[in-house]
Amino acid sequence: MQPIVTFVNEEKEIAVPHGTTVLEAARQLYITLESPCNGIGTCGKCKIKINSETFLACRTHITQNITVVTENKEIENKTLKILAEGKSFSYPLQPFITKNFDGEKTHICGGDKHLGTETGNTANLLYGVSVDIGTTTLVTAIINLINGKEEASESRLNPQSAYAQDVLSRIHFAGSDDGLATLQKTLTEALNTMFAETAAKAGISTEHIYEAVYSGNTAMLHLACGVNPKPLGMYPYISQINGGEYVAAADLSLNISPWGIVYLPPIISSFVGADITSGVLVSQLFERKETILFIDIGTNGEIVLAKNGSLAATSAAAGPAFEGMNIVCGMRAGNGAVESFHISGGGSISFQVIGNVPAAGICGSGLLDITGELVRTGIIGRNGRFSVTEKSEQLREKEGKKAFFITDDVYLTQNDVRQIQLAKGAIRSGIESLLTALDLTADEIQLVEIAGSFGYHLNEKSLLDIGLLPAALKGKVRFVGNTAQSGGIAFLLNKEFREKMSTAVTEIKKIELANDEGFEKLFVASLAF
Amino acid sequence: MPRTKQELYALLSDAVVEMDEDTSVALSNESVEAGYDAFETIDQGLAKGMERAGKLFDESEYFVPELLMCADALNAGVNILKPYIKTEEQSEKHRIVIGVIEGDTHDIGKNLVKLMLSSAGFEVIDLGRDVPPISFVENAIKENAEIIMMSSLMTTTMDGMKETIQLLNEKGVREQFKVAVGGGPVSSGFAEKIGADGYSSNANQAVKLANEWCRQIK
Secondary structure, eight states: OOOEEEETTTTEEEEOOTTOBHHHHHHHTTOOOOOTTOSSSOSOOOEEEETTEEEEGGGOBOOSOEEEBOOOHHHHHHHSOOOOOBOOOOOOOBOSEEEEEOSSEEEEEETTEEEEEEESOOTTOOEEEEEEEOSSEEEEEEEETTTOOEEEEEEEEOGGGGTOSSHHHHHHHHTSTTHHHHHHHHHHHHHHHHHHHHHHHHTOOGGGEEEEEEEEOHHHHHHHHTOOOGGGGSTTOOOSOOSSEEEEGGGGTOSSOTTOEEEEOOOSBTTBOHHHHHHHHHTTTTTOOSEEEEEEOSSEEEEEEEETTEEEEEEEEOOGGGGTTTSTTBOOSSTTEEEEEEEOTTSOEEEEESSSSOOOEEOHHHHHHHHHHHHHTTSBOTTSOBOSSOOOTTEEEETTEEEEESSSSOEEEHHHHHHHHHHHHHHHHHHHHHHHHTTOOGGGOOEEEEESHHHHTOOHHHHHHTTSSOGGGTTOEEEEEOHHHHHHHHHHHBTHHHHHHHHHHHTSEEEOGGGSTTHHHHHHHTTOO | OOOOHHHHHHHHHHHHHTTOHHHHHHHHHHHHHHTOOHHHHIIIIIHHHHHHHHHHHHTTSSOHHHHHHHHHHHHHHHHHHGGGOOGGGOOOOOEEEEEEBTTOOOOHHHHHHHHHHHHTTOEEEEOOSSBOHHHHHHHHHHTTOSEEEEEOSOGGGTHHHHHHHHHHHHTTOGGGOEEEEESTTOOHHHHHHHTOSEEOSSHHHHHHHHHHHHHHHO
């Protein structure tokens, strides 16, 4: 007899061979357990409870019938801050998808191509969906293609994170047996659920959605389309998908109109994907005369610099520190996370915690705030070392080493500071490389636009205090939100952008940092606060 | 007032830890003038300082920039002392083949490991980045190395390290080498899984590992 494992919150159970891990069992049931290290036992994120005792799902082998309590993802999806909206601009309404009633039937066209017919007059039921496929989060918005109005939107965590957290781990996982199929299926199921929920909110039928725009990074586009992204993860980092192309929604098992299509916006380079193209579009970097720095801060920091319509782009491997990984008390921006922090003139600290709960950890924005304040007040030196002369009540020993305590349980270690230095150093050196590429200095930058849901929760002061941005950018920082999403909507609503951006991306100067002569020196210099 | 040998070595060690290139040069010259043994001055003075710097790095007290500056101070001294090393003292150095695994071009971490190993007296044969598994094997054999060190920053390329070890097995030379792996996504669990002999989380740990193994090899 095979032992049976029961997942209480999910109301699912399965019989598995003796010795199967709880993580493997969960995956067979498509239950999302976070396991960024893919079950090696190093990340400690796949915690579960059995008889109120906590275990790691990847290290727990099933030898008898057990009942498992997982962290409830639905609750996390509700408390997690996902940013659905981004800045946009005004453009004429000229959608790619059009409908035409001939007195008997309604014809659906995508550009010049006839896609299908519906009986009767359905001409006033014309919708598209903009899909932001982030590595961490998903956002869907149903757009009325007749009046351009956003009808409803939904967001949730990308369930692929359960298999592998960051982009590279996910590419790697896709290379394992059934890995690609599993990741695609997981994503498709989540998207279909979101489409149904968004449509229900909007009071429409998913059958009347005729086009989806996938605004995601290059790896996510591969996984969404079932294309193995392996070459993307190996030098010379080749993308199999260049975007500016269409896929039949039916081929991707999407529950929208049977004639529905999916548009993949053009990518800029292997590590600067369609989500950034969307951002470049809505920020109008090609049209504006100013010198503008556009950054999406995340595990990979994508950076675009525009000088009077000439663009250069790069991607910097910041690593997961900003998402709270590799940080002793790091966590995602959920309940209990310290999200902002301040030290007053008198030296006393104040901070804010997400949700009405005690502080449990520090999320990315909190990390940057804390580090920024410690650097500003000299508790951390320019070299990143905790000061030996500055006195602070919060600076105490933890296991023989100095740490800065926010509460008795939440603290920042010297090694945490080093991780932040590496992350910010990567992005800063990316900025410096682009400045060199366009023959500019930092003070010539007139405006900084920070995109992405992570960046939205940051503040300019911290970014300057830790030196992620050059000091010359003081007062020039704007947070533009989820431009992957607003750009996706722009692609839906005006077909002209498709041709235009496909050509425009080829004109962007692409900088590959690791191949850049002198990058090592630049990176090391960028580590200082 | 002439200093004793021991005082001088201690000051040289401090100069490296304090990243003080000028003092390192001045003290190295002083050692030469005093007629102290050049090899011993490096070994007991400068290299000791680098060892201390490595320990501080290990404890997160020093970071990459400090370590590089310490190495500058060390090398400034070594350059002065080198011509005075007696040939019989140039004992066989332990040889290490190092590189970034195929598919990966991120080599800043590898370069730091290389620097620390060289400072600690190892002869490091650097194969660079994007190095195919077979190249690690062939070069380790050709160079008569004792240790192979591979690094990777990208999860997607880690399988190449496993392949290197398989190739060593296939060629029947696995026992001739100690193999260590490291880099951002690499863990001790991974090292164990692919049959590597060791894992190091940073440049200082790599030196420790190499030292340990060479004591066994001796």
